[in-house]
Amino acid sequence: MTRTALGALMSHWRRNPWQLAMLLAGLALATALWSGVQALNAEARAAYATAEGLLTEGGAATLEHPAGQMAEAQFAELRRAGWLVSPVIEGRATLGAARVTLLGIEPLTAPPGAGPALAAPDLQAFFAGQAFAHPQTLREIGATEMRLTASEAVPVGTVLMDIGQAQRRLGLAGQITRLTLAPDQPADLNPLATLAPDLRLIAPGEGATLDGLTQSFHLNLTAFGLLAFAVGLFIVHSAVGLAFEQRRAMFRTLRALGLPLRQLTACLAGEMLIFALIAGALGLALGYLLAASLLPDVALTLRGLYGAPVPGALQFDPLWALAGLGMTLAGTALAGAQALWRLWQMPILAPARPRAWAHASARGQRLQAGGALVLAGLAVVLALAGSTLATGFALLAAALLAAALAVPLVLSLGLRVSEAQARTPVAQWFWADSRQNLPRLSLALMALMLALAANIGVGTMVASFRATFITWLDLRLVAELNVTPASQSQAEELRAFLAPRADAVLPMLRVDATLAGQPGQVYAMTDHATFRDNWPLIAPVADVWDRLAAGEGVLVNEQLYRRAGLTPGRATLDLPGIGPMPVLGAYPDYGNPLAQAVLTEARFTAAYPDSPIRQFAIRSATPDALSAALQDEFGLSSSQIVDQAQAKALSLAIFERTFVITRALNVLTLSVAALAxxxxxxxxxxxxxxxxxxxxxxxxxxRQLAALELARALVLGAATLVLALPVGLMLAQVLLAVINVQAFGWRLPLQIFPGDWARLGLWAMLAVALAAALPAWRLWRQGPAQLLRVFAHDR
Amino acid sequence: MHALELQALRKSFDSAEGTVAVLRGVSLVLPAGQSLALTGESGSGKSTLLHIAAGLERADGGQVIVAGQDVTALGDAQMAEMRRGQVGLIFQQFNLIPSLNVAANLSFQARLAGRHDTAFTQMLAQRLGLEGLMRRYPEQLSGGQLQRVAIGRCLAARPALVLADEPTGNLDEATGDAVLALMLELTALAGAALMLVTHSPRLAARCDARAHLRAGLIEDAP
Known part of the structure; x- marks a missing residue:
């Protein structure tokens, strides 16, 4: 009986292959977008785990010097005192054709980890210069004299080698970057605070971990994936709902012929399960392809923004596939639940003809209006009271859902007004008929509105960010040249050489520090017009530059200012080795995931005397000549001298790459909506x-009817676009004023880009016209023959 | 001038069994202001003939003249214009426009044809007993009410020719009789000719003339 019933139910899809294709496509696309994003996240997180597990399993405490380096002798002292520590050196170097991170370890003292495990089988070879790198890194390096061995256990962009070899290659003999502590230490040792008071103990998971730094990036990606998934589910819900209406007569007949309701419901659920499995498998394949095509850009972004070593090639993970399929099943259940519920509630003698949707759905409209109001209220409450990233996303979800629910109501109102204004009978029919058919199109229009609003919102956010970023870059990158010395001694020589030849030589000094409980850095700033005239400041105190020059306080970056609530003029910031310092102002610092504080060079060098000069910002009227002189005198490589244009281009490239995936997901979401x-x-x-x-x-x-059908789709599409505009601007404002502040720590001004909207509008209208073209064309070409069939049924 | 003149109409359809000739040279004349009942068994070609007369379908051969105009070879646009201006159609399934209320449905074709007369439409609504139903939608009406709206819509446009395909087929006998009586009376009032397709000899007997279609040809009425 079940088989017979299932066969009867399936016959609907055989007769309506387009409908089936759309249902499967919607489900497959929703799965693809969601699972694609999840694959990207999973790949990145696996890479972070690889990076963190390279030196120690499960993480280990480390000892670091604020200056970023320490003498190797300190390692020996602590070992003699009984502490189980192991030295590590880390630095950037050019190998072959690639700029890589050299990571030197001492395998005999290192705690258990993936790195020491690589060295263990042949220690002699390791000490003699064998090094390990990810296959992708090997490809990037190309030909080199080093003995490099491929290993997936090493993060992309890193070369693992013996510490002695690394010190030599980095020109840092006798220096180390940090010490790792074995998890289990002997008892009754002299405390570290006594033995090495200048070193900072950093517990596992503390400090700037990749997981912590990139959390917001991945959360944003997930939110976008979820939005695309939701848009896809609109298609599924719409297709399942329409199929339900079309099969009412069949349901009645099947039940009248003796099929129990329970069994009929089970058959319908079984049918959806089959579709979910087919579409889920298809979606996973598409998702994998999508993730594989987007991963290189995501990897570059994560490397550029956070220094996260993410490989550009995707691995297949069965767990990811299972999770994706689970999401498809859950989504299908959600999209089909209403149809199953209605079937369960349908009396056996329910009218066989499809309901007159417009009138029968009046109660539904009231419920929808109520839902929209409740969600809008919730959004207002969250906007006023929320203060976390999670409440920010909840605010977005509530506001977008409220707007989506309101779409059919507002459109219905507009169509009613247009109908009342219509003067000709065809116009009157056009508006009335559009209103009557609105319930059948409302889900698709809601999906379209969401996609358009997301495009407008995210597009406005990105464009606002871009405009602000470019202005900010112009102000921040005013130095004509940036020179990176190879060592501290070279730094001193460079300073002496540059002093008489440049207009200003502004050294960059930095130490790592925990600021207001957050991983961060303290910078030194020379008192100079370069900063006084150009650095934009947020809420500065009076005479901020004079007070900073006098060493009376610090400037903090916007991230730290907002996250820690450091109001200039009122708050103080505790600096390691200095103590509390008044906060004098905040400055925008886009793209930096870390907290930052700036104090005058004199205070800095007094507090951190061993801190090396990492870079010079040089002001010069003749930068090209100076650059040539530096190369002649010191043999500096091109990577050590970066001119202003190069620096700006590099920063802009990183910025643009950051939003490649956002744009791709935007286009895909709009495509899914057009498909809906x-x-x-x-x-x-x-x-x-x-x-x-x-x-x-x-x-x-x-022909006229076909034109009117096309016009109807365009009118509804255009009206949806108009509705999406304020929703998109609201979305942009929430992204700029709430999500960005919570996720990244900076707030940006909303800027309006009508040209972008016009372009999006044209694309959207083109998508709508394409979506409506086939049905209209069929009506036009086959019109009389098809239309006559209606009257033939009269006989 | 005749409201409808059909000369040697031929029409065939392709089917699984081969080509089936439905009309094999039908000729008939319906004078202006007269009514004609077209009877015949199921499948005899009554509806096909009516569709061809209405310009909904094209004949394979022969000539169709509506209100003095030869419409046989008209293009789609001219055919649509002819339907708007000269022909009124009444169907068994009513075919009202579900998104418009009774008032809008009533005046729809008249406005489409550019000859909407509010007073005449109101008079029709009154005669058809639709005055209290003007703001209702088709789905809120009974079968008899729906057919009365369909008749009103057709006559409000003052067509030269009314073509009715089993207009009472979905109604009970008493309602059907009442609807037909109204249709005949109002058609006469509007000065239109009526061709009524029906199975019922009883209804056919109420028309001025009768024609019987058998095997694709008109034969004398039984």
Whole structure:
């Protein structure tokens, strides 16, 4: 019996292959976008785990010097005192054709980890210069004299080698970057604070971990994936709902013939399960391809922004596939639940003809309006009271859902007004008929509105960010040249050489520090017009530059200012080795995930005397000549001298790359929404004949009717676009003023880009026209023959 | 001038069994202001003939003249214009426009044809007993009410020719009789000719003339 019933139910899809195709496509695309994003996140997180597990399993405490380096002798002292510590050196170097991170370890003292495990089988070879790198890094390096061995256990962009070899290559003999502590230490040792008071103990997971730094990036990606998934589910819900309406007569007949309701419901659920499995598998394949194509850009972004070593090639993870399939099943259940519920509630003698949707859904409209109001209220409450990233996203979700629910109501109102204004009978029919068919299209239009609003919102946010970023870059990168010395001694020589030749030589000194409980850095700033005239400041105290020069306080970056609530003039910031310092102002610091504080060079060098000069910002009227002189005198490589244009280009490239994936997901979401509309219009076109045939009989041509059908889709699309505009601006404002502040720590001004909206509008209208073109074309070409069938049924 | 003149109409359809000739040279004349009942068994071609007369379908051969105009070779646009201006159609399934209320449905074709006369439409609504239903939508009406709206819509446009395909087929006998009586009376009032397709000899007997279609040809009425 079940098989027979299932066969009868399936016959609907055989007769409506387009509808089935749309259902499967919607589900597959939703799965693809969601699982694609998840694959990217999983790949990145696996890379972070690889990076963190390279030196120690499960993480280990480390000892670091604020200056970033320490003498190797300190390692020996602590070992003699009984502490189980192991030295590590880390630095950037050019190997072959690539700039890589050299990571030197001492395998005999290192705690258990993936790195020491690589060295263990042949220690002699390791000490003699064998090094390990990720296969991708090997490809990037190309030909080199080093003995490099491929290993997936080493993060991309890193070369693991013996510490002695690394010190030599980095020109840092006798220096180390940090000490790792074995998890289990002997008892009754002299405390570290006594033995090495200048070193900072950093517990596992503390400090700037990749997971912590990149959390916001991944959360944003997940949010976008979820939005795309939701848009895809609109298609599924719409297709399942329409199929339910079309099969009402069949349900009644099956039940009248003796099929129990329970079994009928089970058959319908089974049918959806089959579709979910087919579409889920298809979606996973598409998701994998999508993730594989986007991963190189995501990897570059994560490397550029956070220094996260993410490989550019995707690995297949069965767990990811299972999770994706689970999401598809859950989504299908969600999208089909209403149809199953309605079937369960349907009396056996329910009218066989499809309901007159517009009138029968009046109660639904009231519920929808109520839901929209509740969600809008929730959004207002969250906007006023929320203060975390999670509440920020909840605010976005509530506001977007409220707006989506309101779309059919507002459109219905607009159509009613237009109908009242119509003067000709065709116009009157056009508006009335559009209103009557609105419930059948409303889900697709809601999906379209969400996609358009997301495009406008995210596009406005990115464009606002871009405009602000470029202005900020112009102000921040005023130095004509940036020179990176190879060592401290070279730094001193460079300073002496540059002093008489440049207009200003501004050294960059930095120490790592924990600032207001956050991983961060303290910088030194020379008192100079370069900063006084150009650095934009947020809420500075009076005479901020004079007070900073006098060493009376610090400037903090916007991230630290907002996250720690450091109001200039009132708050103080505790600096390691200095103590509390008044906060004098905050400065924008886009793209930096770390907290930052700036104090005058004199205070800095007094507090951190061993800190090396990492870079010079040089002001010069003749930068090209100076650059040439530096190369002649010191043999500096091109990577050590970066001019202003190069620095700006590099920063802009990183910025643009950051939003490649956002733009790609935007386009995909809009495509899914266009597909939703296409699915709805194609399904509807079969049901429209009975409504259009009388018009044709009364004297409208099939061509006119086809044009009116196309016009209807365009009018509804345009109206949806108009509604999406304020929703998109609201979304942009929330992204700029709430999400960005919570996720990244900076707040940006909202800027308006009507040109972008016009371009999006054209694309959207093109997508709508394409979606409506096939049904309209079919009506036009096959019109009279098809329309006449309606009257033939009269016989 | 005749409201409808059909000369040697031929029409065939392709089917699984081969080509089936439905009309094999039908000729008939319906004078202006007269009514004609077209009877015949199921599948005899009554509806096909009516569709061809209405310009909904094209004949394979022969000539169709509506209100003095030869419409046989008209293009789609001219055919649509002819339907708007000269022909009124009444169907068994009513075929009202579900998104418009009764008032809008009533005046729809008249406005489409550019000859909407509010007073005449109101008079029709009154005669058809639709005055209290003007703001209702088709789905809120009974079968008899729906057919009365369909008749009103057709006559409000003052067509030269009314073509009715089993207009009472979905109604009970009493309602059907009442609807037909109104249709005949109002058609006469509007000065239109009526061709009524029906199975019922009883209804056919109420028309001025009768024609019987058998095997694709008109034969004398039984």
């Amino acid at each position: 509309l296409f699915a709805a219009l194609v399904t509807l076109s079969g049901m429209r004949l009975a409504q259009l045939a009388p018009l044709w009989a009364l004297g409208l041509t099939a």
